[in-house]
Amino acid sequence: MTASFVAILGVIMQVAASGHLEAMYIGRLLCGIGVGFASMVNPLYVSENAPRAIRGGLTGLYQLFITMGIMLAFWINYGSLLHINGTAQYLVPLAMQALPAILLFIGMLLCNESPRWLAKQDRWEEARATLSSVRNLPSTHPYVEEEFQDIVRQLEFERQLVGGSSFLDLLKEMFLIAGNRKRALISIFLMVCQQMTGTNAINYYAPQIFENLGITGSSNGLFATGVYGIVKVVGCAFFLVFVADSLGRRRSLLWTSIAQGLTMMYIGLYVRIAPPQEGEPVIPAGYVALVCIFLFAAVFQFGWGPVCWIYVSEIPTIRLRSLNVSFAAATQWLFNFVVARAVPNMLATVGANGYGTYLIFSCFCLSMFFFVWFFVPETKGLSLEKMDELFGVTHTNNTKEHPDDTPSTPTEKSEEVRIEKTV
Numbered sequence: 349m350t351a352s353f354v355a356i357l358g359v360i361m362q363v364a365a366s367g368h369l370e371a372m373y374i375g376r377l378l379c380g381i382g383v384g385f386a387s388m389v390n391p392l393y394v395s396e397n398a399p400r401a402i403r404g405g406l407t408g409l410y411q412l413f414i415t416m417g418i419m420l421a422f423w424i425n426y427g428s429l430l431h432i433n434g435t436a437q438y439l440v441p442l443a444m445q446a447l448p449a450i451l452l453f454i455g456m457l458l459c460n461e462s463p464r465w466l467a468k469q470d471r472w473e474e475a476r477a478t479l480s481s482v483r484n485l486p487s488t489h490p491y492v493e494e495e496f497q498d499i500v501r502q503l504e505f506e507r508q509l510v511g512g513s514s515f516l517d518l519l520k521e522m523f524l525i526a527g528n529r530k531r532a533l534i535s536i537f538l539m540v541c542q543q544m545t546g547t548n549a550i551n552y553y554a555p556q557i558f559e560n561l562g563i564t565g566s567s568n569g570l571f572a573t574g575v576y577g578i579v580k581v582v583g584c585a586f587f588l589v590f591v592a593d594s595l596g597r598r599r600s601l602l603w604t605s606i607a608q609g610l611t612m613m614y615i616g617l618y619v620r621i622a623p624p625q626e627g628e629p630v631i632p633a634g635y636v637a638l639v640c641i642f643l644f645a646a647v648f649q650f651g652w653g654p655v656c657w658i659y660v661s662e663i664p665t666i667r668l669r670s671l672n673v674s675f676a677a678a679t680q681w682l683f684n685f686v687v688a689r690a691v692p693n694m695l696a697t698v699g700a701n702g703y704g705t706y707l708i709f710s711c712f713c714l715s716m717f718f719f720v721w722f723f724v725p726e727t728k729g730l731s732l733e734k735m736d737e738l739f740g741v742t743h744t745n746n747t748k749e750h751p752d753d754t755p756s757t758p759t760e761k762s763e764e765v766r767i768e769k770t771v
Contacts, residue, residue, distance in 0.1 A: 351389065352453035355382025359446040363439055379445065380681075386452065388677040392670055395661040396462035397482050400731045405592040407661055408654035412584045415649065417448060418551060419577030426570040464666050467499050475499070498731060503666050505736075515671075522668050527739040532668075534724060535660040535676040541716045542656045543683035545608055546709030547648050549691040550576070550641065556692075560701055561615070561641070562624030562634045572638075579642045583649035596728040597655050601720045604651025609713035611640040611647070616706030623701050652716075656680075662727060663735050 358378030365371035391410045398406040424444055428437050463482070466475035476496055480487040483495075522528050550557055554576055555569035563572050591600065618637040624630055630638075656676075664672035691705065698704030725738055 349453055349456045351382045351385035352449040352456070353382075354385065355379050355449040356446050356453070358382060359443065359449070362442045362445075382449065384677065384681055387680070388670075388674050391657045391661040392673045393459075393462055395658070396464040396669070399483065400729065403658070403662060405588045407658040408584070408588045408592050410657050411649070411654035412581070412588055413448075415577070415580040415584045415653070419574070419581050420444075422554075422570070422574040422577040426567070426574050429567060429570060463496075464499055464669070467503055468666055472500075495731070498734075499666065502736070507667070518668060518671050522671060527736060528665065528668060531663045531735070531739055532672055532675060535663070535672055536679045537719065538656045538659060538724070539676045539680040540683050541712070541719060542652045543680060543687050544709070544712040545648060545652050545716070546612060546687070546706075546712070547644075547653070548684055548687050549705070549709065550644070552688055553691055553695070556695065557641070558638075560619060560623075560695070561637050562630040563638070564626075576642060576645055579645045580649055580653075583646035584654060587650045587654060591650065592654065592658070596726050597659050598720060598724055598726040600651040600655050601724060602717055604647050605713050605717040605720065607647040608644055608652070609710045609717075611644040612706045612710035612713060614640050616703045616710060619701045619706065620699060620703035623703075659724075659727065662730075663739065665736065 355378070358375045358381075361371050361375030361378060363375075365375060391407050394410060395403055395407045421441070421444075424441050428440050432440060460478045460481065461474075463475040463479040466472075466478060476487050476492075479496055479499075480489075480492050483489075483492055485492050487493075522532050554573040555566070558569045558572045563569055587600075615637050618633055622631060622633055624634055660676040661669070661673050694705040694708070695702030698708065727735065727738065730738060
């Protein structure tokens with residue numbers, strides 16, 4: 349809700365700027381703060397509420413709505429160019445930024461805190477009641493009881509490892525414990541890789557890129573950009589419905605790394621060898637390059653788009669989840685900025701017609717295959733509380749045994765067996 353409010357203030361300042369750059373900059377800054385805050389909280393909130401069987405699909409909805417927003421922005425710009433004159437031509441797109449923030453603000457009024465966050469605050473009864481509510485089951489149901497006991501045991505174990513809950517304590521816990529450090533570094537590098545695929549190079553400079561491939565005219569470029577947005581939405585929706593919780597995170601990242609690298613490589617080679625000539629029709633190889641742009645958009649939504657957000661929000665411990673996602677989101681926006689600043693210069697200077705830009709992104713995409721192969725394990729089907737075992741968090745000498753290892757009652761032991769079987 350706070351993120352929504354800040355973003356709405358930013359939109360108001362931009363619309364009311366009336367040509368004053370200072371007000372426009374402040375408005376953009378506020379919007380950036382709001383969006384950045386939301387990009388950290390939203391996937392975290394969804395992953396902490398989602399059942400593990402469909403956690404990938406539900407968390408990936410975050411990416412779907414990002415792509416829907418991008419698509420709507422493309423078409424709003426296209427419609428404004430064709431049908432609106434004067435200052436309203438840019439004021440309407442600026443004002444439309446407030447719509448998703450308003451919807452988010454209203455939607456969050458209807459939502460509870462996540463049960464895992466409530467447990468972290470020692471509000472156990474509220475946590476149990478909320479878990480029962482989001483699962484739509486009685487609080488005494490075995491499924492709810494198993495999940496609740498998982499949360500209790502995991503949180504207690506994490507507190508035994510370090511104890512304190514200040515920012516410095518959590519930072520130490522994240523980077524001094526090997527398993528937590530591995531998760532943090534994987535999260536950070538996944539977000540670096542996501543931006544270095546070149547996806548936002550196309551998002552931000554699509555009209556210029558389409559012009560380099562032979563699509564001339566502002567309206568034609570914006571129309572092609574709108575189609576590009578539709579492809580992204582359809583690709584992401586297909587992934588979430590049919591693939592997210594069946595193919596798995598690791599395999600999705602592996603094959604899309606190769607596919608993205610090959611599409612970018614073809615575009616770069618086409619621009620280098622047979623670039624479109626002004627006044628000449630687009631040759632067949634040029635149409636293939638245009639298809640590669642759309643293929644890149646679709647393939648990105650099958651891996652590096654939604655999977656990164658799913659992965660970084662599900663692998664941390666309860667205590668470190670918000671901090672881990674914060675670091676990942678900050679990294680994502682930092683390299684988003686780097687790409688946005690670098691690409692115009694790259695298109696102008698890295699080879700004729702910027703062909704080197706596409707080859708650079710191709711190399712990044714292909715190298716990501718090896719990063720995922722060696723460092724990113726599969727997490728499909730694991731509960732959030734079972735990630736410690738996957739990432740090798742072990743006991744220190746001054747901690748008690750993990751309650752999962754020695755359940756105190758036969759009931760806990762039977763629950764543990766059932767959990768392991770489902771995992």
